[in-house]
Amino acid sequence: MNLHIQLAPHHPKGLLLSNPVMVAAGTFGYGTEYADFIDIQRLGAIICKGTTLMPRKGNPQPRLVETASGLLNSVGLENIGVEALVREKAPIWANWQVPVIVNVAGEVVEEYVGVAQRLEGVPGISGIEINISCPNISAGGMEFGISPKLAAEVTSAVKNISSLPLIIKLSPNVTDIKEIALAVEEAGANAISLINTVKGMAIDIDKRKPCLGNITGGLSGPAIKPLALYMVYEVAKVVHVPVIGCGGIASSRDALEFIMCGASAVQIGTANLTNPQISLTILEGIENFMREKGTQDLTYLVGIAQGKS
Amino acid sequence: MKQSLCTITSNVEISPGMYLMWIEAPDIASISHPGQFITVNCEGFTLRRPFSIHQVAAGESKESQIALLFKVVGKGTFWLSQQHSDDKIDILGPLGKGFTIASRAKNLLLVAGGIGIAPLVFLAQYASSQHSVSLIQGASTVRELYPFSSLRPRNKFGGSNLLSLPTGVQFIPVTEDGTMGRKGMATDILLDSLDWADQVFACGPIDMYKAMAITLNPSPSKGESLTLPSPSKGEGKGEGEKRSEESKLRKCQVSLEVRLGCGIGACYACTINTKKGLKQVCRDGPVFELDDILWQEVRI
Ligand SMILES: Cc1cc2nc3c(=O)[nH]c(=O)nc-3n(C[C@H](O)[C@H](O)[C@H](O)COP(=O)(O)OP(=O)(O)OC[C@H]3O[C@@H](n4cnc5c(N)ncnc54)[C@H](O)[C@@H]3O)c2cc1C
Ligand SMILES: Cc1cc2nc3c(=O)[nH]c(=O)nc-3n(C[C@H](O)[C@H](O)[C@H](O)COP(=O)(O)O)c2cc1C
Ligand code: FES
Numbered sequence: 144m145n146l147h148i149q150l151a152p153h154h155p156k157g158l159l160l161s162n163p164v165m166v167a168a169g170t171f172g173y174g175t176e177y178a179d180f181i182d183i184q185r186l187g188a189i190i191c192k193g194t195t196l197m198p199r200k201g202n203p204q205p206r207l208v209e210t211a212s213g214l215l216n217s218v219g220l221e222n223i224g225v226e227a228l229v230r231e232k233a234p235i236w237a238n239w240q241v242p243v244i245v246n247v248a249g250e251v252v253e254e255y256v257g258v259a260q261r262l263e264g265v266p267g268i269s270g271i272e273i274n275i276s277c278p279n280i281s282a283g284g285m286e287f288g289i290s291p292k293l294a295a296e297v298t299s300a301v302k303n304i305s306s307l308p309l310i311i312k313l314s315p316n317v318t319d320i321k322e323i324a325l326a327v328e329e330a331g332a333n334a335i336s337l338i339n340t341v342k343g344m345a346i347d348i349d350k351r352k353p354c355l356g357n358i359t360g361g362l363s364g365p366a367i368k369p370l371a372l373y374m375v376y377e378v379a380k381v382v383h384v385p386v387i388g389c390g391g392i393a394s395s396r397d398a399l400e401f402i403m404c405g406a407s408a409v410q411i412g413t414a415n416l417t418n419p420q421i422s423l424t425i426l427e428g429i430e431n432f433m434r435e436k437g438t439q440d441l442t443y444l445v446g447i448a449q450g451k452s
Numbered sequence: 453m454k455q456s457l458c459t460i461t462s463n464v465e466i467s468p469g470m471y472l473m474w475i476e477a478p479d480i481a482s483i484s485h486p487g488q489f490i491t492v493n494c495e496g497f498t499l500r501r502p503f504s505i506h507q508v509a510a511g512e513s514k515e516s517q518i519a520l521l522f523k524v525v526g527k528g529t530f531w532l533s534q535q536h537s538d539d540k541i542d543i544l545g546p547l548g549k550g551f552t553i554a555s556r557a558k559n560l561l562l563v564a565g566g567i568g569i570a571p572l573v574f575l576a577q578y579a580s581s582q583h584s585v586s587l588i589q590g591a592s593t594v595r596e597l598y599p600f601s602s603l604r605p606r607n608k609f610g611g612s613n614l615l616s617l618p619t620g621v622q623f624i625p626v627t628e629d630g631t632m633g634r635k636g637m638a639t640d641i642l643l644d645s646l647d648w649a650d651q652v653f654a655c656g657p658i659d660m661y662k663a664m665a666i667t668l669n670p671s672p673s674k675g676e677s678l679t680l681p682s683p684s685k686g687e688g689k690g691e692g693e694k695r696s697e698e699s700k701l702r703k704c705q706v707s708l709e710v711r712l713g714c715g716i717g718a719c720y721a722c723t724i725n726t727k728k729g730l731k732q733v734c735r736d737g738p739v740f741e742l743d744d745i746l747w748q749e750v751r752i
Contacts, residue, residue: 172718180455180544180716192720200723200730204750207711207721209499216713221720221730364498416714417498419455419544 144433145440148187148407150385151270151308151333158270158308158333160187160242160408163441164398164426167389167412168193168246168272168312169218173232174239180419184240185426187408191232193248193274196257198224203356208345213366213391214413215343217357220248225261236267244270244310252300259305271307273297276314276339288314288339291326298330310387313337315367315374324378336387336410337378338371364413365391372404379405379446393421395428402429402441403448453716454479455544461517462537466599469524470567471533474509478516480545481508486575487550487707487739490518491715493542494528501528502712502734504571504655505546521570521598547715548738551575551653551705557583561649563642564589565656569598571707572655580620586645588624590638590656594631598623639663646697652704654742658750661706665747668701702743708733725749 151158165188171177174189183189201221208215223231228245236243245268249255255273262268275287275294287293298311311327313320315338324335340361345354353359371390379386388406392398393414401409414421429441438444456479463473480490484505491500507519524533535541550571553560560583562572569589576585591597600617617623625633626641634641639660646652654661710733713721717735724731726744731737 170714170719172714172716176714176716176718179453200725201720204724205711206723207499207713209497212498214498214713216719216721218720218723221723413498416719417500418493418542419714419716 144430144438145442146430146433148385148441150310150387150408152385154308154333156306156308158188158242158244161185162187162426162429163402163406163408164422164429165190165244165387165408165410166415166422167410168274169216170412170415173228173235174241174243175232175235177415177419181423185423186241187426188242188244188269190244190246190272190410191228192222193220193246194222194225194228194258195220195248195250196225196254196261198222198227205354205356206360208354208360210343210345210362210364211366213362213364214416215345215355215360215362216340217355217360219357225258229261229265233265233267239267242269243267244272246272246274246312247301248274252297255297256300256304259301259307263304263306268307270310270333271301271305272310272312272336273301274312274339276312276316288312288323289317291322294323295326295330298327298332302331308333310334310336312339313374313378314339315370315390316342320374321377321381324382328382328384332384334385334387334407335378335382336389338367338374338390341367341370363391365393365397367391368397372400375401375406376404376449380449392425393417395425395432398425398429399432399444402444403446405446405449407442407445453545453547455542456480457540457542460535460537460539460541463533463535465533466521467595467597470596471520471522471524472506473520473522473532473535474517475520475541475543476516477518477543480505480543481516481518484508484518484546484574485550486578487571487705488546488548489571489715489738490520490543490545490547491712492520492528492532493544494531496531497528499528499713500544500715501532502547502715504707505574506570507574507577521567521573523567544715548734549736551707551739553579553583554651557650559584559648559650560586561642561645561652562587563638563652563654563656563660564598565638565654565660566591566596568655568657568660568707570655572653573598575653576621577618580618583620585618585621586624586648587621588626588638588641588645590626590628590636590641590660592628594625594627597625597627597632637663639667643667646700649700652700653706654704655707658709661708661742661745662747662750664701664704664706664742665745668698668743702741704742705739706742706745707738708740708745709738
């Protein structure tokens, strides 16, 4: 059985995953935090916490509220900054078999470029995922993800200076996601991941105020799965680069839905918080499914439900 | 730390709305330290619920069981209250850093506000063989107090599941309505006992900590110097004595409660700002020194 997936087929370095199960930015720290619970080396890839040029403090508490089948978060990109990442985390990753992809965030194009520049030639980093879709910071972030022109601008600016495979992570908070996807593909994205969280909020009726310290947050978890699946379906129909599906995946069935809709790989986010072992359980479920159905190569399933009614 | 599917050995309502649950969890029990916590995957909920380790108990050979003491406040704790012996639950732990007893401390003062007694009973048990322990619990009324068996012999709740007060531990109840022990708040008594204590540990609602912190840093309008109100014998106290009490309170170890996501330091949902920089409550805490927390920034 072959579960290998090439996420950057036209890139000189490529981004070959041993299997399609990745873990999503912001829910898996820097990978090390989960090493006690699962054999992280068996994952397809690890995407680390969103990283900015300087360390960020994030938003005020409370930063989380549980909602029906989901979760609102307003962490606000608290992170250690790219310097500390290169100094403290990358040397650990360099000894790992599992590829680590750095999720990059910023407020202006120059910041994305600055972070990507600092990651050049650092051992232990296999790719970059550009987060143009964070709903939790006031400047930048999602603004880049809602305008095809700005999205393309960030993509080509990073592309010009980086020798790493480049994934662009899209926001669902847009009118036409296909338009953005086509713009970043045109600008040089090697792969496209979607979706980031959906903007939302909740009110504490006893305290008569918003539940989150930041007032609004991003919705994730099973509640957003149908929406994410639809967006993956739409994007996979029009782009030619690999698509990575993300949003509410909590079982191997969920993951297979995304794959059949056109995702070459999947990212598990919120489900890691519910159950730190879930990513490998999902991988095993995909393997069992392929074994039962006699599917030799995972790529055969990618997009198999596209165009069918 | 470990994630494991464990068997519940008992789950009993020991006071109205308060449950004591024993779980067979040898991997966790054998390495748990007072102040650490576990998280429970409550079926059907996205976020795991955190609970302090309330007691550990020996099985056949080594420590093999842990107890949780929890109050039903919402959907997850309600689910937990409906679980029975022999049911399995998914728990993860022990997590976080617990209380630290200073090497030279002899007299330990433990201050609980309501359900905050949960980790302090473990600490009292753990410390009682080597230390003198006073455990103050403040509650609104007698029914909310921890039902140590010796205090409530004819309780309709709990029966033989109740914990007897470990030897060497003095329990001091305080109730707001005066139905048991002294009338007032736990913090009133705390100040009286500071003199005796070598070290102070506290667990309770955020307002209790804020009240303690205000004692240390009264607002400038109320006077620029630090004054520890000490109703009974405050008059006779020398400056030096006051300063030593103040420093005990400053170093008081408090267990903080914030909304947790992962519980393992990976998601940054629980970050608070302290005098020593940003800290993750789940990994760097939940126990912090009172004076390290920037209380005016804490909005939980
Ligand atoms: C480190 C730590 C140790 C804890 N130890 C204990 C313990 O030993 N015994 C015990 O009874 N409780 C303990 N708690 C609090 C307990 O986790 C919450 O009461 C529980 O998660 C509520 O879940 P729920 O689904 O019943 O409530 P929900 O339906 O989620 O909410 C009900 C109410 O509880 C509040 N709440 C929800 N989650 C938390 C939280 N994590 N912290 C504070 N308030 C919350 C909500 O704001 C709401 O008002 C601890 C919390 C932490 C962080
Ligand atoms: C607590 C939390 C923090 C997150 N942080 C980031 C981040 O730093 N960068 C990013 O691109 N996405 C971040 N996300 C979004 C997730 O990576 C993912 O796209 C989204 O949650 C949807 O997937 P899910 O439903 O499986 O969680 C975060 C999500 C959560 C819940
Ligand atoms: S709860 Fe995730 S970092 Fe503390």
